[in-house]
Amino acid sequence: MNIVIIGAVAAGAKAAAKIKRLLPDASVKIFTRDNHVSYSSCGLPYYIAGNFADYKALLVRSPEEFRQDGIEVYLNCNVEKIVPPDNEILVCRDCLTTPIHYDKLIIATGANPFVPYIKGIKDFKNIYTVRTVEDGINIRKKMLESKHALIIGSGYIGLELLESFVRNNLKVTIIEQKERIMPAYDDDMSDLIRKKLEEINNGRFEFLTGEKVVELIGKEDNLEKVVTSSGKIINTDMMVLCAGVRPNVEIAEDAGIEIGTTGAIKVNKLMRTNIENIYACGDCAEKTHIVSGQNVWIPLGSTANKEGRCAAMNAAGVYCEFDGVLASTVTRCLKITMAMTGITEREAKIIGFTPVSVTITKNDMVGYMPEAGEITIKVVADKITGLLLGGQAVGAVGADKRINTLTSALLGHLTVAEFKNNDLTYSPPYSPTIDPLLDAAQILCTKLSNRC
């Protein structure tokens, strides 16, 4: 049995390890154009910040460790083509193209940072994306000699980098083309995130929303300033693109593998593509949203791991279903935790639900505990069915605890009425007697039904 895996960050690395455990005698080969495998891309902002000194801590497993387990790893290899009729891929290394046979192929090509078109954007050396270990090393090096950084995009990577830079005493400007920062959240919660960050700002950073960079000005390959769509000129030492990612599906598409409406590779619950013996997982694959039932593309490291495991099991002949995702995320920016799961009120309206929501602000533990901090929770449910649809929480550490409590409820398709008296753990250092999440659910229940 020849198993070939393209890509080796999260999904690919996980798939390789799992399949080798299931089929110890199989030949397992990983091809990656990267020169690292199995690393924590999500950890880059913390390496950049200096939370730990050695970038090697980001490496979960080295190529040597894979090889010791009998998994062959080919670094710096570009897979040029998948040829399904021949069960082959064409791999280019050092300008030499070699065909490699597979019985089962797992595509884990991930996603590429989105680089907006601005004239000269590829010419400046101090413009960065945040994806690979090298990106992290380069950004940290440059940061240590910089006084100002410009971040394009205010999603979770943008805000995590904001923390990294501010902790290293840089001044930061974040440019967001949408009207609000963290635009994945409902407008009211985005506004709250901004308000909470501004409260602890102390002149260290500024948000420019509803703006774009339209011009880059520098000397030779060094960017020195940018011009925004409203005509502002911002001097900077470095610019980092955190404007999202796009699924890396070119070779799959070329091979006739079906691409979903989201632009990512279409897979079924077994992580199989439309072509037999070819699986896809991780950031290059489309997902099903458990709440809406819709196809979505939400690239996250935790999902990639689970999908990699599931694809590997099915490729190895062990039945495994992956039901889908809830779009759960958590982000820390300075002292603020923000987390969400399910669908927002805005999304619910677009999809065709009749969303009703309750937002409450309360201490995350009993008020007399000196560590108590404020937390704001928004819970969204459907008026017609009473089903929970999602939640968003912003504030003290522990915001994520409430959101994870909701994920299981969404997974179980619970109604607000079923959820409202959930027996959550209680003790003064951990929550108020009635958790803010349940307060929100109780009020929401009354709002939905005029009953409890």
Added chain:
Amino acid sequence: MNIVIIGAVAAGAKAAAKIKRLLPDASVKIFTRDNHVSYSSCGLPYYIAGNFADYKALLVRSPEEFRQDGIEVYLNCNVEKIVPPDNEILVCRDCLTTPIHYDKLIIATGANPFVPYIKGIKDFKNIYTVRTVEDGINIRKKMLESKHALIIGSGYIGLELLESFVRNNLKVTIIEQKERIMPAYDDDMSDLIRKKLEEINNGRFEFLTGEKVVELIGKEDNLEKVVTSSGKIINTDMMVLCAGVRPNVEIAEDAGIEIGTTGAIKVNKLMRTNIENIYACGDCAEKTHIVSGQNVWIPLGSTANKEGRCAAMNAAGVYCEFDGVLASTVTRCLKITMAMTGITEREAKIIGFTPVSVTITKNDMVGYMPEAGEITIKVVADKITGLLLGGQAVGAVGADKRINTLTSALLGHLTVAEFKNNDLTYSPPYSPTIDPLLDAAQILCTKLSNRC
């Protein structure tokens, strides 16, 4: 409409406030033998520890505040009798007994600390229980002039007090008559709790398990030493009884109100007793366990609040069901968090399930984060149905997050297979890429079915 409520700590206070909001014109009267109302009994260890200075922080709502809302509060009143045929209670105050008419009666008489029979136990002034605000004030006062304290019982209140005393530089001996501390947990998890506490002990406390106090020795009303069942003599400055509580059901039982097999007042889902117009809620009422379907008695402040609300709604004519409890708890002792929900493996066997469990130890966040701490999670499921039965977690802060994630899954009666790929929030400061809870579920799933 005359509403009478007996008891005013958590359930009674909540019921009074809720019913007045629903029926602003009703007469609402609270009778309590206590001289405080609406206080956080669970906060006593933190007041004793000195986490906050003023005991008044424990008071959620004063009698005056209740009165301002039109609720009459009668302190230091002993309700001697309930006379259902006459819709009356007999209240004794200052040796004067007065009949009080009710249309709806809510019994929230709570629980009394269990005082083991040891000769002379009522004669010593430096032996305490931990239930009322006065208890807290008296313990703190005595603690400040003591060097050693003896705690009887190693359940959550015992361990919380251990923290309080150790933080105030007392040496502490905990005597537990069972073989293990925190005996509500499975044996392996109890052992782990003890091991983790011993690791940070530094000679400050000792556990004596499988032992009882059999003799109390002192001068006049001052306890000076105790003799244990194995013959040990322990000198001490004070002794605190944390040996559990018993439901306070005497007047209910006398009135012909049905008592359940657990010894607490039997109620239906509307919190109604067998007698029309009489409701019971909080620590005096029996509960249904959502996982086992059995009647249980688990006295907790969070449950009392929810039941008080539900009883009030039904008494006011607004339909409300309380589905039951999951026996979820969280306890902090020094730096250790321990939390549990559902049923343990031991309980599952007794009930008749075929439990299978997986225990894993892992960092609670990505290992490269400097704040990462170890967490051990045990997940229990039923081999026949695949249903999740419960979980226990011990270790770093964040143990409770995993347990709360499980509560919703138990509420939704999810199988391990349905739960194992739950889309939990992930970011390096909050969890590893695959949360330890999901690791445990994935392994458990394989163990149950030889599938994923």
